[in-house]
Amino acid sequence: MPSDRAPPKGWPVTLQYLPACVYHSSVPPAIRSFIDGAPSRPRGHLHTTPARTCAIRAISTPSHPAHGQRGLFALGTIAARTLIVEYVGEIHCDARAESDYDLSLHRLADGTSVGVDAQRMGNEARFVNDFRGIRAKPNAEFGERRTAAGALRMGVWSLSERIKKGEEIVVSYGKAWWQTRGLSDARAAAWASEGLVGAR
Numbered sequence: 279m280p281s282d283r284a285p286p287k288g289w290p291v292t293l294q295y296l297p298a299c300v301y302h303s304s305v306p307p308a309i310r311s312f313i314d315g316a317p318s319r320p321r322g323h324l325h326t327t328p329a330r331t332c333a334i335r336a337i338s339t340p341s342h343p344a345h346g347q348r349g350l351f352a353l354g355t356i357a358a359r360t361l362i363v364e365y366v367g368e369i370h371c372d373a374r375a376e377s378d379y380d381l382s383l384h385r386l387a388d389g390t391s392v393g394v395d396a397q398r399m400g401n402e403a404r405f406v407n408d409f410r411g412i413r414a415k416p417n418a419e420f421g422e423r424r425t426a427a428g429a430l431r432m433g434v435w436s437l438s439e440r441i442k443k444g445e446e447i448v449v450s451y452g453k454a455w456w457q458t459r460g461l462s463d464a465r466a467a468a469w470a471s472e473g474l475v476g477a478r
């Protein structure tokens with residue numbers, strides 16, 4: 279059953295909030311079946327998401343590299359190796375090179391890429407920032423899993439240490455993510471000096 283949860287506090291009015299992933303028309307039926315999981319599996323929990331463990335906050339600290347944007351923060355202590363929030367968005371098979379909110383969900387043997395894009399619609403997970411310039415290292419990562427009902431879904435997971443209440447939840451987008459987006463020279467130099475991104 280789709281969740282009827284209202285958008286969380288801090289959700290921008292200009293974006294569509296999704297409590298669960300939706301399929302874009304670019305996903306063929308056979309790929310939908312693969313993503314949804316085998317029909318023989320119980321499907322009752324297909325759309326359920328964990329209780330809220332994190333909140334969206336506007337970033338008002340001038341020294342924060344995403345100042346003026348939003349970030350994701352722990353509402354309470356989050357245990358190690360725990361699913362913090364499912365990464366909800368449009369599951370698609372078309373190209374989304376312009377999106378900063380698109381994650382690869384699966385690559386099929388024939389080369390077809392299935393992504394989950396939260397640029398136009400999604401949930402709080404779309405606000406997770408990259409650790410660079412915020413913390414010494416990530417405290418979370420993106421990871422896909424099959425839900426209890428067999429559906430393939432992306433999530434934000436804590437790493438080997440617990441996350442304390444109030445901490446910003448940050449992942450690594452990967453060096454390539456930043457390199458393809460053209461860092462400012464100042465940021466590239468600062469990050470290169472810390473070994474975070476190779477100098478361009």
Ligand SMILES: C[S@@+](CC[C@H](N)C(=O)[O-])C[C@H]1O[C@@H](n2cnc3c(N)ncnc32)[C@H](O)[C@@H]1O
Pocket residue numbers: 343344347348349378379404405406407408409410411412
């Ligand atoms: C997936 S969004 C993260 C949420 C974003 N802060 C927002 O409010 O929509 C990715 C964008 O966040 C910003 N961002 C994330 N991590 C950053 C970092 N470490 N330094 C600078 N900008 C960052 C960049 O503008 C990037 O394109």
